[in-house]
Amino acid sequence: MAKYAMILNYKNCINCKACEVACKEENGIELGAKAHRIWVGTYEIEGKYPFLSIPSSTFYPSQCQHCANAPCEEVCPTHATYYDKNGVVQIDAQKCILCSYCMVACPYDARYVDTRTMSVDKCNFCSDTRLARGLKTTACQATCPTKVRIFGDMEDPNSEVSHILRTKEHFTLKAGIGTEPRLFYIK
Amino acid sequence: MLDHLIPHKSITLRSVFDFERTPFNLVMALTTLLLLAAFAGGFVHYLMHGHHAYGVTREHPWGLLIAMYIFFVVSSTGLCIISSLGHVFHIKSFEFIGKRAIFGAIITIVSGFAVIGLEIGHPVRMVIYNTLSPGFSSAIWGMGVLYSVYLFLIILEFIFLSRDDHKWSRIFGLGGLLVGIAAHSNLGAVFGFLIGRPMANGVFYPVYFILSAMITGCYLLFLMYGYKYKMVFNDEMQKFLMHLGRLLGLLIAILVFFEFWRFLTAIYGNFPERAETALHILGSFNFWVGEVLLGMAIPFVIILYSKAKALKAMIYASVSGMIGIFFMRYDLVHDTLVYPMQTMKLKEYQLAPSWVEYMPTMTEWAIAFGGIGICLALYYVGENFFFLDPNEDDAYFQNYQEEA
Structure with a gap:
């Protein structure tokens, strides 16, 4: 059993959006802005020229947080959303009744409706694509030119993920609501 | 076989359409037919285009149909609670409303199911996997199961009330009341459990839903009896109204009290997301005109200044009250979703961050208000087919009073 997690060295992000393209390509995500599993967010740059705030121009890649205490899993009436043996929050499209409760409950806006299967979809760490083929990286990680994303097993003390979590300060999103995300941002 | 199950009037197709041709009745009949046609049109459009026919989005996944479903089940639970004051708790002046109110509770929840059936993406799959793979921690699962049991119990309650079997009607009435309250507070918990939505999260909605249901029940009873007696009430009816x-005045006063503290605690301390959302709601037309003026202030002022004696005014005010209740249900859904969950994507795909917007499509309007057409049609058929008033069959009501 693994406990998969992802670390985002978000300050390295250059907003090339190669991760978004790779995700769509690898996982066969529908075209269009609404259907996306991952995204790169940006702030408006603060301040007036020439006194612009450099930190406010940072890019923020994100996606499903694969919470250990996932609100979406808890509210699903049919267990269509479930944790797999590696702690990844998965969706069984055959069981999804499209009540959309998980979309309302997700504090990270990580879910959307796949209009081909008419079920809710989201990131699954490429479980049914790359990981199923025996690869050790996700599509977004593999394509990233500045190595923003690092995917791996938190349970394995020798993994890069475990090493970074031990040695670098990091934070999670909306930590105060107790969802225990498995996406960690390096400070 | 039906004769053995429940007393009813003989009914023919001709008698269904043979009503007194007063202008008001004709308007009601036309309205009902138009609403039914709207529902049928919306249904066909939904079959052709699926969820694409709706205005819901990734950021606003619930819309008018969820609001209308809540509107109907709030009505059902409210009628059940108010009717139970009579035939479960034996408060004398409420005793005779039992059958009519419970019949109202049945048809409103059936209308609600008709609407939600077109909102859930896979209703058949829902029945299968709610049974085979139940998510016990899901408030939606609990609500669905409890409402199904509730409907079963109030149907039995109606049958035994109609048969003048007061022992079993009371047992099923109490069961329906308890399961109805459980189901309805569960519906409140569907919103109350949302930890990512600070404005909805917490104890408020499960409690508020019960209070709001009782208020809705009172408004509907005013309307049902106002229509039934054409504004001319005998002594018994005057006493009941x-x-x-x-009771309605007291309930509205409690609601105002609840809302006051809800908003004050939401704003106080400027808690992130919650305070902003509360202030946004307080700046909206829907809240002040829809919820406060129509839903609370107009009926409350009439009750207060007439000491609840202005019965005709209260019937009209109940129309305003029900419009207000609709706004409350719509706002409940919209206000829960209005704050964007833009975690680190404050400018996603070049869209500036803003309050989440939602506009129902014509299909949603047609299905939502078509649900009212279903309700009106079922009420009309029930009025013609069943004995909804005890005085239509003296023997039943006499026995009922003696036992009470």
């Missing part, structure tokens, strides 16, 4: 008005 006055008691109902006083």
